[in-house]
Amino acid sequence: MRRTDPEGPDPRGQESEQRGPQGRGPEDGATGRPGPGRDGLERPGPEPPESGRDGSGRHDSARHGLARHGSRRHGSPEGRDGEGRDGEGHEPVGHGPVRYGPHLPGDGLPVLPELTAVLAAAADRGHEEPVGGARALLAAASGYWDRRGLPTDPGHVAAAPGANSLLLALTAVLGGDVLVPRPCAAWWAPYARLLGRPVFHVPTPAESGGVPDPYALLETVRRVRAEGGDPRLLVLSVADDPTGTVAPPELLHETVEAAAGEGLHLVSDETWRDTLHDPHATVLLSPAEMLPERVTVVTDLAGALLPPGWPAAVARFPASATGDGLHARVQDALTALGARVAAPVAAAAGHALAEPEAVTARRSATVALHARVAAALHSVVVAAGATARPPQAGRHLYADLGPLRDALAAQGVGDAQELEDFLGARLGMPAPGGHRFGDDLQAFRVRISTGPLLAGGTHEQRAECLMSPDPLELPHVQRALIGLQSVFADLRDAQRWEPPR
Numbered sequence: 001m002r003r004t005d006p007e008g009p010d011p012r013g014q015e016s017e018q019r020g021p022q023g024r025g026p027e028d029g030a031t032g033r034p035g036p037g038r039d040g041l042e043r044p045g046p047e048p049p050e051s052g053r054d055g056s057g058r059h060d061s062a063r064h065g066l067a068r069h070g071s072r073r074h075g076s077p078e079g080r081d082g083e084g085r086d087g088e089g090h091e092p093v094g095h096g097p098v099r100y101g102p103h104l105p106g107d108g109l110p111v112l113p114e115l116t117a118v119l120a121a122a123a124d125r126g127h128e129e130p131v132g133g134a135r136a137l138l139a140a141a142s143g144y145w146d147r148r149g150l151p152t153d154p155g156h157v158a159a160a161p162g163a164n165s166l167l168l169a170l171t172a173v174l175g176g177d178v179l180v181p182r183p184c185a186a187w188w189a190p191y192a193r194l195l196g197r198p199v200f201h202v203p204t205p206a207e208s209g210g211v212p213d214p215y216a217l218l219e220t221v222r223r224v225r226a227e228g229g230d231p232r233l234l235v236l237s238v239a240d241d242p243t244g245t246v247a248p249p250e251l252l253h254e255t256v257e258a259a260a261g262e263g264l265h266l267v268s269d270e271t272w273r274d275t276l277h278d279p280h281a282t283v284l285l286s287p288a289e290m291l292p293e294r295v296t297v298v299t300d301l302a303g304a305l306l307p308p309g310w311p312a313a314v315a316r317f318p319a320s321a322t323g324d325g326l327h328a329r330v331q332d333a334l335t336a337l338g339a340r341v342a343a344p345v346a347a348a349a350g351h352a353l354a355e356p357e358a359v360t361a362r363r364s365a366t367v368a369l370h371a372r373v374a375a376a377l378h379s380v381v382v383a384a385g386a387t388a389r390p391p392q393a394g395r396h397l398y399a400d401l402g403p404l405r406d407a408l409a410a411q412g413v414g415d416a417q418e419l420e421d422f423l424g425a426r427l428g429m430p431a432p433g434g435h436r437f438g439d440d441l442q443a444f445r446v447r448i449s450t451g452p453l454l455a456g457g458t459h460e461q462r463a464e465c466l467m468s469p470d471p472l473e474l475p476h477v478q479r480a481l482i483g484l485q486s487v488f489a490d491l492r493d494a495q496r497w498e499p500p501r
Contacts, residue, residue, distance in 0.1 A: 184209075
């Protein structure tokens, strides 16, 4: 196995870094396993610290656990609200409780009229959809994957009202401990914790997020097992949220090979696979192409096909006896959850998955628009002295404002939660801190999404973004970018004049 990051985690030296000063494992207690809380329920202990790499390629040694994460120290369940508010717009409680975690980024654009018409035409369907999806929806999902080089039988597909339902069901039926990259999508880990399963973050290499370094993965698996753990599931993403990067095929191959050698089942979150900013320059492969018998693919249609307010997602299971058993048990779990796609949404999802010309044209235009906005956003962040990997997919940028630490400290910002609060107030848009994504609370990292930069105008102005030859010059987009540039320029200037310490 070739090492992809010669400066990254060393499996020979990483264990002492991960165990911390006392040489103890990632969980509380001498055995490294979670213990019961005051209510008698099993509680996972702190996540394993590790030596990781940020987007700038600088080494970052992090010694921290769940208790040090500002939002987690309140013991609240994790959610998906990047504005630090609940679904009713209430003010946040305490110092960033994770139940107000970030939403899946929207595109800030009007819904495609053709999809609205399909939804409206099905609005009188009052019957209940079957668990796992009706035949038409499953057939549409099969065709979607067939066109991407993943031949799929409808009998190996399940649908649910959002990828979170599918991941919860998969985590429940697979059992064991869960491995995820650091950073990772904010909604991955909470479902494991809801089930009382320990979650272990594995560092990613310098070039991309979403897929863990293979050597760090092997070391983490072996260390967890040595301490009595039972790692069974690895969740990864080749087109990543939060970093907006795409894992190189050679890295993916090595990580998949390492996971297979350790007997792990993989869940590949491919929500953003259809949002490549430059599909001619970026090669995206699915782990299911490399290890079809051990990979379940999950795609939330809010990534490229439906608005987030119409929850629908599909999962593709391995075409094997093991895959058949997993599919059946996931169906049981979805039944217990009552996780059915609403009939009008199922009609729109099936139409979108069939990819008629209107849907593909809108998707292409939307991806191109967000690619331009993301490039502009990246330029603003880098010009201010912060660092970020160039975005390659999705609608977000993951920025490290560590180089502006002194200027931020002068504003009372001392960790990622306070950075989230500061930027959210100054920018007037969500800027969830890296701790939401499993990153170190002390690291000054945030995810900034492109959707809010487009969403400020009227319905007509937002629609114009898709047709304009220069959408960045549209008044509402220009105002948003100028406001963002002003905030970062102020930080840059303050950093320059900050006296040395």
